[in-house]
Amino acid sequence: MQMLPAQYVLVAIPLNMFSSLIIASLIAPPVNISDEADEVDVKEVSEAKSFFEAMGNGALDGGKIALIVAAMLIAFIASLELVNWIISSIFAGVTLQQILGYVLAPIGFLMGIAPGELIQTGGIMGTKIITNEFVAMLELEPLVGELSEKTVGIVSVFLTSFANFASIGIIAGTVQGIDSEKGAAVSKFGLKLLIGATLGSILSATIAGLFL
Secondary structure (H helix, E strand, C coil): CCCCCHHHHHHHHHHHHHHHHHHHHHHCCCCCCCCCCCCCCHHHHCCCCCHHHHHHHHHHHHHHHHHHHHHHHHHHHHHHHHHHHHHHHHCCCCCHHHHHHHHHHHHHHHHCCCHHHHHHHHHHHHHHHHCCHHHHHHHHHHHCCCCCHHHHHHHHHHHCCCCCHHHHHHHHHHHHHHCHHHHHHHHHCHHHHHHHHHHHHHHHHHHHHHCC
């Protein structure tokens, strides 16, 4: 099953690399640090005393990460359904995706999406931000034949990234499972990470739209 056109995924990967560097340099400008502070002591990274102990520790850490990823995905998707149920109970027929569609419509217009497709695609982009890219890709897949080629390209590039709450939660949870102290530091900057990643996705999609 192909959720996104392959050509746009291939375009998005290098675009995201450059967009990430641009946005990161704006949000967190590089600073000069001493050579001593830039060194990493391998002994501090791992306490394993043998190859097999290192393998065992790696397997355990990998298992933790897999469970964290699964739990985060279930939690965020379930939360989306709960929010949609609450909204639909208050406002019949209205979903969070539709609300986000209107919120993100101006951004979609600046990215180059056709005016008649702004609300629909804005909802898909909103779904990606609040859940994850795979849920949004499943929403886009049946619409590929209905939307214009340019819109499909722009949205596909936007979706090809990990700029969403679930991914930030997964990153924070993963680091927390390995090192609680560093996990707290990552969680502290979670919103900043999400904003930066989203801006990078918008920049990549906008650049792609210029050539479609």
